[in-house]
Amino acid sequence: MQYDVVIIGAGLGGLECAYILAKNGLKVCILEKSDVIGGALQSFKRAGTEFDTGFHYVGGIEAGQSLYPLFKYFNLLHLPWHKLDTDCFDKIVIDGRSFRHANGYKHFTDTLAEDFPSQKDSLRKFVDVIASTAARVNAVINEPTSAYDIFSDSLFSTSTRDYLSSCFSDKLLIDVIAGSGLKIDITQKNLPFFIFAEISNAYIQSAYRLECEGSAIVESLSDDVRQMGGEIFTKKEVVSIAVKDGKACGVTTTDGDFYESDWIVSDVHPAVTISFAEDSFRNIYKRRIRSLNQTLGMFTVNIKLKKDTLPYRNYNEFIYDKADMWSFDADKPVDRVMVSYHYGAPSLDLMTPMSWKQVEQWADTAVGKRGAEYEAFKARKVQECLRLVPEIADAVESFTTSTPLTWHDYTSAPQGGAYGISKDCNSLSNIMLSPVTQIPNLILTGQNLNIHGVMGVSMTSVLSCNRIIKTKIL
Ligand SMILES: Cc1cc2nc3c(=O)[nH]c(=O)nc-3n(C[C@H](O)[C@H](O)[C@H](O)COP(=O)(O)OP(=O)(O)OC[C@H]3O[C@@H](n4cnc5c(N)ncnc54)[C@H](O)[C@@H]3O)c2cc1C
Numbered sequence: 001m002q003y004d005v006v007i008i009g010a011g012l013g014g015l016e017c018a019y020i021l022a023k024n025g026l027k028v029c030i031l032e033k034s035d036v037i038g039g040a041l042q043s044f045k046r047a048g049t050e051f052d053t054g055f056h057y058v059g060g061i062e063a064g065q066s067l068y069p070l071f072k073y074f075n076l077l078h079l080p081w082h083k084l085d086t087d088c089f090d091k092i093v094i095d096g097r098s099f100r101h102a103n104g105y106k107h108f109t110d111t112l113a114e115d116f117p118s119q120k121d122s123l124r125k126f127v128d129v130i131a132s133t134a135a136r137v138n139a140v141i142n143e144p145t146s147a148y149d150i151f152s153d154s155l156f157s158t159s160t161r162d163y164l165s166s167c168f169s170d171k172l173l174i175d176v177i178a179g180s181g182l183k184i185d186i187t188q189k190n191l192p193f194f195i196f197a198e199i200s201n202a203y204i205q206s207a208y209r210l211e212c213e214g215s216a217i218v219e220s221l222s223d224d225v226r227q228m229g230g231e232i233f234t235k236k237e238v239v240s241i242a243v244k245d246g247k248a249c250g251v252t253t254t255d256g257d258f259y260e261s262d263w264i265v266s267d268v269h270p271a272v273t274i275s276f277a278e279d280s281f282r283n284i285y286k287r288r289i290r291s292l293n294q295t296l297g298m299f300t301v302n303i304k305l306k307k308d309t310l311p312y313r314n315y316n317e318f319i320y321d322k323a324d325m326w327s328f329d330a331d332k333p334v335d336r337v338m339v340s341y342h343y344g345a346p347s348l349d350l351m352t353p354m355s356w357k358q359v360e361q362w363a364d365t366a367v368g369k370r371g372a373e374y375e376a377f378k379a380r381k382v383q384e385c386l387r388l389v390p391e392i393a394d395a396v397e398s399f400t401t402s403t404p405l406t407w408h409d410y411t412s413a414p415q416g417g418a419y420g421i422s423k424d425c426n427s428l429s430n431i432m433l434s435p436v437t438q439i440p441n442l443i444l445t446g447q448n449l450n451i452h453g454v455m456g457v458s459m460t461s462v463l464s465c466n467r468i469i470k471t472k473i474l
Contacts, residue, residue: 002260003029005468006251008238008276009267011039011411012454013446015221016461017265019074022228024469029230029261031253033237037222039267039411040447043213046400049347051302053402053410054418055214056183056340056349057084057316058454059202066138066202070458075224080211082343085314087111089207092179093319099176101204105131108204116173126167126177127204129155133194134201137451141462159425160196161189161326171323178325179318182338183453185295185419187328187353192425195451202455211343217454238268241277241442248442251276263468267446269420270433272412280439292431293424294417295452296328297404299354301382305346309395313341319388330355334384339392348392350385356415359405367409378403420448435464443467 005021007014010032021028036042040054060066061081071077086107088100102111105127113120133155155163160181164174178186184199185191210216222232236257241264242250250260266273270289274281321335328336330353338351358377362370378401386393404416413420423431433449445464447457 001029001257003027004261005029005263005265006031006259006261007265007267008251008273009033009039009446010037010218010222010232010234011267011446012041012217012221012457013461013464014039014265014267015218015225016074016458017267017445017465018225018230018232019221019228020461020465021265021468022225022230024465026469027229028225029259030225030232031236031238031251031259032232032234033412034410035234037232037234038215038218040407041214041218042410043215046302047304047398049304049345050213050342051347051349051400052214052342053300055210055217055454056338057089057203057207057209059199059207060205060455061208062206065205066134066198067455067458069141070455070462074221074458076217076220079216079220081208082211082314084207084209084316086206088315089203090180091315091317092176093317094172094175094179095320095322099179101180103204103206105204112173112176115176116170119168119170119173122168129163129167130197130201130204133197137194137198138459141459156192156194157425157428158193159189160186160191160193163193163196175320175323175325179320180316181325182318182336182351182353185422185452186325187296188422188424189326190424190426192423192428195423195456198451199453199455209340209343238276241273241280241439243277243280243439247440248277263441263443265443265445265464265468269413269446269448270444271414273437273442273444277439277442282438285438288430289433293422294356294413294415295419295422296330296353296355297359297407297416298402298418299334299352299378299381299385299404300402301350301385301399302401303348303350303392303399304397305348305392305395306397307346310346310391312343312346313339316340317389321388328353330358334381334388337385337388339389346397350389350392352381352385353418354381354404356404356417359403359416362405363408367406370405419452420446435460435467 004026005028007030010030086103090101092099109123236253238251240252248264317339341348362374407416
């Protein structure tokens with residue numbers, strides 16, 4: 001089997017790389033270890049209800065906004081996108097008080113200024129700064145070579161917490177602004193401001209969820225890849241990368257099949273990718289990659305609601321027991337949840353950060369056979385989550401859960417980290433990984449490299465493929 005490019009992993013990053021490369025006439029194939037493609041974008045069915053795993057909403061998909069050019073290029077605009085409430089796409093509840101994040105820079109500012117009138121000028125400055133910071137990050141799509149220069153800017157090596165503290169004198173407003181940060185690993189005190197700015201900016205521009213399951217993104221991309229001649233194989237777990245004359249030249253899967261190719265793109269976590277060609281990476285690189293911290297994992301409760309109990313909400317809720325986004329302590333009872341409703345279905349997801357340490361003792365057990373203690377641990381966590389949302393607790397018909405162990409099993413993410421490698425503003429040059437590896441012709445892609453999420457992974461796919469072909473997105 002001979003290809004121009006073999007892609008390891010059919011997560012969003014792998015599918016988008018296949019899309020770009022096939023569109024540019026290359027013969028590509030994707031090898032996916034699971035029996036379902038999509039990685040963190042998979043959907044699944046329980047008790048007749050569809051649930052999503054790692055997708056709830058996107059921002060900035062209208063013409064002129066951040067994600068629009070990428071979604072246009074990847075033919076994702078035709079999906080049934082449903083706009084969340086413009087007056088409140090994210091509702092932040094802290095200690096029982098509610099605050100609204102609204103769409104549009106002015107509307108966002110004016111809405112929060114109703115609750116924090118003395119901070120109006122600071123809010124104006126904040127939206128200007130996130131818009132200009134995001135514009136700088138977005139420019140990287142057109143000028144991939146500038147990608148690693150921008151980290152030298154002082155704003156790029158500032159933490160989100162420090163920037164917000166310097167911008168606002170009202171501590172509660174800082175928590176309200178950072179309140180939707182459960183989708184950004186906000187608990188990380190050194191989370192670089194540019195990541196927060198890039199993601200928040202897109203959602204302030206506009207926020208959409210799908211009227212169907214999130215796997216529609218995966219279906220659209222995979223259909224197009226196949227139509228352009230690309231091949232996608234499931235149940236094909238890559239175990240090694242062959243290196244000949246110093247260059248990557250193919251991969252072997254667990255069943256012994258060999259796929260020869262000129263280039264290899266890995267959408268798998270870099271620490272796992274290293275293990276495919278252990279002897280060909282320098283020790284210093286291996287040590288560096290393996291020493292990087294992972295983001296926290298996520299505990300998710302996928303809930304089917306009793307019929308006609310809780311009406312659909314066209315916004316997300318971020319509910320905190322008390323203020324201070326950065327006070328997360330895995331050993332304490334759950335004190336924060338994100339709630340995401342499903343369009344047109346009596347179901348929703350509750351999510352809260354969870355550390356690997358909490359589930360590590362069951363790491364050597366198999367899915368479905370982790371034992372009574374694990375089940376009791378999860379049942380306790382479900383009750384802790386539901387305590388924060390009593391209305392929902394009363395409406396639960398049935399539920400299913402996932403932990404960082406589940407993520408680890410399904411995507412191979414070390415420690416089940418929800419957003420991959422943790423980004424620390426104090427060591428950007430160490431943490432922001434180039435797609436280029438020490439093995440010529442082996443390229444990395446996916447959420448671990450730059451920014452996670454649909455926006456970040458899509459940008460990174462372009463950067464990764466630019467090492468193979470020059471492609472024009474805009
Ligand atoms: C709970 C949660 C909610 C989220 N919500 C949102 C959201 O609302 N909006 C948003 O934009 N983003 C969201 N995200 C983030 C987003 O889902 C991810 O950033 C993105 O899907 C990651 O894609 P990826 O391709 O980098 O990695 P992955 O999806 O992890 O893909 C890696 C693929 O490689 C495969 N693989 C691993 N090892 C091998 C091997 N040896 N051989 C072959 N294949 C292999 C895996 O099975 C997987 O399919 C969320 C994430 C989480 C965890």
